[in-house]
Amino acid sequence: MSGPFSDEDEDPRKEFWYKVRSAVAVILSLAVLVGGAVFVGVKINDAYVAYKSADDYLGDGEKDILVRVPTGASVNEVGGILVDNDVVKSLKAFKKAVRDSSTEVTIQAGQYKLRTHMNAAKAVAILADPANIQHTRVTLTEGLTMDEQFTILAKATNLPKANFTAAVKQTSKLGLPVWANNKPEGFLFPDTYEVADNPTALGILQTQTKQFIKVVNTLNFTGQASNIKQTPYNALIVASILEKEAKSTKDKKIVAGIIYNRLAKGMKLQSDATVLYANGAPGKLTTTDAQRNFESPYNTYLHAGLPPGPISNPGADSMQAAVSPTKTDYLYWVVTDPEKGTTAYAKTAAEHQANVAKFRAWCQAHKGKC
Structure with missing residues (x-):
């Protein structure tokens, strides 16, 4: 008896495996082709990136950095500064970005906020817009001494404090009014100032005295002083x-x-503020016996009358108050609550001592604040 298939019949199992092998061969061929294409694509992209980044960075940058462009700097000099600060990769890329800009590039002196590893074209776009110049602003609050102002100014401008102490001695160059008698304390007006690029200590002090004169004129300060x-x-x-x-x-x-x-x-005025100034101890509320006995023309516990000069640089509000005082019969004052600014007044020494007791009680309740 013969088997289930005759010799003329085709074995279906062989046909099935033949088709499977053919399909696998096609898939493998496609995989090789696709893989090769991907490989080639990756290589082309790598080559493009390498070409583009040979002289230039590609992205928006990495770390923020402040870069100062000096006055009169050429394109080459600006590019060199950017390369030195690792903002752009090469001078070549920077100069090309300037040439390729859609508008004429003018870079003003000043400080700019950029980023390390920036695309040169993006760096040029920032530098070409004057609105991106980073201005230095410094606020000098009312009531600071010159020395306290100089500490703040030195920190804000990176100029040595010694530059300010030297500049303030050039009284003939400060622009002080004649009635200042060449004494600058009190005439360095407190305000918020925008510091120019590459500032000088003398230039800043001149700006302050110029603002002082402006305020004096606005208040008619000298006229009001004459009236009283x-x-x-x-x-x-x-x-x-x-x-x-x-x-x-x-x-x-x-x-x-x-x-x-x-x-x-x-x-005698007996102002603790003048005593503290005499002792070089600003920022306190009270004085010690030793401080009140310290010999100085600014010590109004020892000497009658006003001290020989201002003890701070006052603002417009205090200047206005000084020439438009409120008339009363009071002879004494004391701040009884420094945090709230509460002030008590008295006509007699006995009344004043009662008010002083309130201040001392406040100090006892607020250790370290007096």
């Missing part, structure tokens, strides 16, 4: 004391009136 029978210099001294002795405009005007009352009666 004070010289403008003495009124400025009073304003400098008010910055330390009172907070609100109302209190400044009352304290100014008390100061003039005491001066008229020949009483």
Whole structure:
């Protein structure tokens, strides 16, 4: 008996495996072709990236960095600065980006915020827009001494503090009013200033005195001082004391009136603020016996009358209060709550001592703040 298939019949199992092998062969061939194409594509892309990045970075950058462009710098010099700071990869890429810019590129002197490893064209776009210049602003609050101002200015401008202490001695160049008698303390007006590129200490101080004169003219300071029978210099001294002795405009005007009352009666001012200035100890509220006994013309516990000059650089509010005092019969004042700025007034020494007791109680309740 013969098997299930005759010799003429085709074995279906052989046909099945033949088709499977053919399909696998096709798949493998396609895989080789696709893999080769991917491989070639990767290589082409790598070659393109290598070509493009040979002289230039490709991205938006990595780390923020401030770069200063000096006055009069050429394209080559600016490019060199960027290369030195690792902003752009090469001078060649930077110059090409300048040439290829759709608009004429003008780079102004100043400080710019850029990034390391930047595409040169992106760096040029930032430098070409003056709005991207980073300006240095410094705020000098009211009531600071010159020395305190100089510390702040030195930190903000990276200029040595010694530059300011030397510049302030050039009184003939500061632009002080005649009635300053070449004494700059009190005339360096406190404000927020925008510092120019490559600043000088003298230039900054000149800007401050220029602003002082502007405020003096706006307030008619000298005219108002004359109206209350004070010289403008003495009124400025009073304003400098008010910055330390009172907070609100109302209190400044009352304290100014008390100061003039005491001066008229020949009483010593006994201002702790002047004593602290004499001892070179700003930032405190009270004085010690030793400080009050320290010999100095600025010590108003020892000497009657005003100190010989301002003890701070006052703002417009204190200057206005000094020439428009509130008239009262008070002869004493004391701040009873320094945090709130509460000030108590008295006509007699006994009343004043009761107010002083309130201040001392506040200090006991707020250790380390007096």
